[in-house]
Amino acid sequence: MNRKRGVAGIWILAAVLIVLTAAGVFYYNKVYKPSLEQATAQSTSYNVNGQGPQKTGKRTLIAENDGVSVYKDGDYAIIVHGDTEAEFADWNENFGSTNTRVYLQDFDQNGRADIILLDEETPAGSDETQPLYGLYVLTPSESGGKDPYTVHYTNAENWLAYFNGIVTCYLSRPQAYPNLLQFVMDYSTTNVQFDAQTGLALPEFRAYYTNAPRAQDGSYADVDSIRLAPAVISYDEDENVAHAQIPVYALYKNADEQQIGNITVGIELRNDTLSIRAKSVVYAPLEELAAAAPQR
Numbered sequence: 001m002n003r004k005r006g007v008a009g010i011w012i013l014a015a016v017l018i019v020l021t022a023a024g025v026f027y028y029n030k031v032y033k034p035s036l037e038q039a040t041a042q043s044t045s046y047n048v049n050g051q052g053p054q055k056t057g058k059r060t061l062i063a064e065n066d067g068v069s070v071y072k073d074g075d076y077a078i079i080v081h082g083d084t085e086a087e088f089a090d091w092n093e094n095f096g097s098t099n100t101r102v103y104l105q106d107f108d109q110n111g112r113a114d115i116i117l118l119d120e121e122t123p124a125g126s127d128e129t130q131p132l133y134g135l136y137v138l139t140p141s142e143s144g145g146k147d148p149y150t151v152h153y154t155n156a157e158n159w160l161a162y163f164n165g166i167v168t169c170y171l172s173r174p175q176a177y178p179n180l181l182q183f184v185m186d187y188s189t190t191n192v193q194f195d196a197q198t199g200l201a202l203p204e205f206r207a208y209y210t211n212a213p214r215a216q217d218g219s220y221a222d223v224d225s226i227r228l229a230p231a232v233i234s235y236d237e238d239e240n241v242a243h244a245q246i247p248v249y250a251l252y253k254n255a256d257e258q259q260i261g262n263i264t265v266g267i268e269l270r271n272d273t274l275s276i277r278a279k280s281v282v283y284a285p286l287e288e289l290a291a292a293a294p295q296r
Contacts, residue, residue: 065102107269118235135154167281198294
């Protein structure tokens, strides 16, 4: 059985209201952050009529580059590189059906060539504005034997779940600056704190600001929650770097949902696992919405 490693699970985002105390007086500073509730893990393996994966006996070439050929035969993905051929029957059910790209690079920087695959997995009927991809990194197996590669895999939902387990994002409309939205992100183990009078994040926490939209009555829209969309995974062949871009949306009680920015995260193979690359997490508000930080 070929080994496959990666992150799994789907996380549901929910609004959390944090109660702050100042000078003995209670008030509510509405700070919303994703809640980490784990749902049932999803597997990429599947079963056909209870009979397991099947072959048709006819190979279809779906991608080719750098001397690597990728074929599909029924439920099997087949990778051919030189004299090495490997079959995989537990990949995404629709692997190779839309858009598949293959690269040959030393992804983990250990001096050995790896096979990198991007395979489009955008669900049918999806309203996503950009294609969603699964990322497969095939590293030469250390043990040899019948499995020539170890497969490391993640996709849009899995990477978002993994990211949410490490980083927490906060969205608020500071009470002293109702025309602004304040976005803060930090490690989930960090207790981000806010000024009791202004609602601004304390100076030691990096905050980003966008202009708040107005509701139909002309008032500034009330924040209801924050939503992180599935990660858009890409691979830069020239730089030999994989990235995940996570769109950030503000949900309002009295206005339409609005994208306010993007989180970009580098992906690396570390300790045999696809992980967040060190010092690679960056947030950028949408240029047309960006606002200057308030004067303290």
